[in-house]
Structures are given as structure tokens and as C-alpha cells.
Amino acid sequence: NAGVTQTPKFQVLKTGQSMTLQCAQDMNHEYMSWYRQDPGMGLRLIHYSVGAGITDQGEVPNGYNVSRSTTEDFPLRLLSAAPSQTSVYFCASRQDGNTEAFFGQGTRLTVV
Amino acid sequence: GQQLNQSPQSMFIQEGEDVSMNCTSSSIFNTWLWYKQDPGEGPVLLIALYKAGELTSNGRLTAQFGITRKDSFLNISASIPSDVGIYFCAGREVSTGNQFYFGTGTSLTVIP
Numbered sequence: 117n118a119g120v121t122q123t124p125k126f127q128v129l130k131t132g133q134s135m136t137l138q139c140a141q142d143m144n145h146e147y148m149s150w151y152r153q154d155p156g157m158g159l160r161l162i163h164y165s166v167g168a169g170i171t172d173q174g175e176v177p178n179g180y181n182v183s184r185s186t187t188e189d190f191p192l193r194l195l196s197a198a199p200s201q202t203s204v205y206f207c208a209s210r211q212d213g214n215t216e217a218f219f220g221q222g223t224r225l226t227v228v
Numbered sequence: 229g230q231q232l233n234q235s236p237q238s239m240f241i242q243e244g245e246d247v248s249m250n251c252t253s254s255s256i257f258n259t260w261l262w263y264k265q266d267p268g269e270g271p272v273l274l275i276a277l278y279k280a281g282e283l284t285s286n287g288r289l290t291a292q293f294g295i296t297r298k299d300s301f302l303n304i305s306a307s308i309p310s311d312v313g314i315y316f317c318a319g320r321e322v323s324t325g326n327q328f329y330f331g332t333g334t335s336l337t338v339i340p
Binding site for chain 2: 120149151156157158159160161164174175206208214215216217218219220221222
């Protein structure tokens with residue numbers, strides 16, 4: 117099993133550009149989440165989904181959009197990148213609500 | 229959002245020593261999780277706790293769900309060089325359902 121796969125691993129954007137971070141899981145998990153990790157801070161939840169067609173905002177949703185058209189995929193869209201969005205982004209998935217169990221390897225994004 | 233206080237921020241220990249770290253929250257949690265993160269990788273779940281007072285082991289690692297439900301502890305016995313990494317706690321409030329909040333991490337260095 118591949119688990120949780122994130123692409124790309126690294127990305128540099130110019131301020132104002134848009135892009136989509138991809139996340140796919142092959143474990144048929146219902147729950148998927150996006151986090152950002154910044155130095156000196158814990159992972160913070162951006163958006164999450166409890167199943168196909170259902171998404172909700174987390175702690176820091178501004179500047180990001182998500183959709184969940186299939187169980188496997190949960191892309192994160194940056195509409196107009198800002199330097200404050202420079203971070204490492206992690207996608208996670210789990211079968212139920214009890215444990216945030218499986219993380220991808222992360223996408224390191226730099227906005228200049 | 230919820231702030232989890234994790235301490236210590238960093239530790240430098242000799243191989244073979246035991247390690248203790250803890251995490252506290254300002255509100256009551258119904259789940260506590262402990263992760264290890266290696267450089268360039270996503271967090272890997274070590275231990276999950278679901279009941280106040282619960283004590284769970286995973287090899288040389290032991291974690292406890294505090295009786296007050298506002299704290300958790302992780303102990304590593306007889307540390308070895310491969311224990312090096314950043315350890316994160318995470319928890320879920322009773323009131324917020326699906327969201328997990330993360331601590332700021334404890335960086336562990338093991339000196340051979």
C-alpha cells in the first residue's frame with residue numbers, strides 16, 4: 117500500500133500565483149485533513165473532510181479551498197499565494213474519528 | 229484555537245537514559261495522541277489514549293492519559309540513537325468533535 121501520497125514535495129510560488137497541492141490515499145479512509153506546520157508551532161488544521169462531498173473548516177482556513185469529490189483524493193488549493201503561506205503542508209487520513217493516524221510526507225511550499 | 233503546552237522544548241540526553249515529556253491543555257480532552265517526526269517526513273503515530281488514567285506502552289515507550297483529562301505524559305526508557313527526532317502530542321477536545329490540536333514538539337537528541 118502506498119498510504120497517503122502528497123505531490124509535489126517541494127514548490128516555489130510567486131506572490132499571487134495559484135496552485136493545488138495534491139493528496140491521495142489508497143486505504144479507503146473516510147476522514148482526510150490538511151495541516152500546515154510552521155517553525156515553533158504545532159501542526160494546525162486548515163480544512164478537513166469526513167467523507168466524499170463533505171468538507172469543513174479547521175483552525176486556519178483563510179486563503180485555502182478544498183473539495184472532496186472522491187474518497188481517495190483531497191486537494192488543497194491556494195487561490196492567490198502570499199508569503200504568509202510559506203510552510204510545510206501535511207495531508208492526513210484515518211478510518212474513523214478517533215485517531216489522526218496516517219500522514220503524508222509533506223509538501224514544502226515557499227512563496228516569494 | 230486551542231493551545232497545547234508541550235515541555236520540554238528540547239532535550240539532550242546520553243544513550244541509555246530515560247526520557248520524560250508532557251503536554252497540557254486548557255480544556256478537557258477525550259483523546260491524546262503521541263507522534264514522532266523524523267526530518268523531512270510526516271509524523272508517525274506512536275501511541276493513542278482514549279480514557280482518563282489510561283497507561284499504554286509501545287515497546288520502550290509508555291504514555292499516560294492524565295486523570296484531569298487536561299494532560300498527558302510520554303516516557304521513553306533506555307534511549308537509543310534512533311530515538312532522535314521531534315515528538316508531538318495531539319489531542320481532541322470533548323466539544324470540538326473532529327479537530328485535533330497539536331503541541332509545539334519536543335526535540336530529542338541522544339548522544340551515543
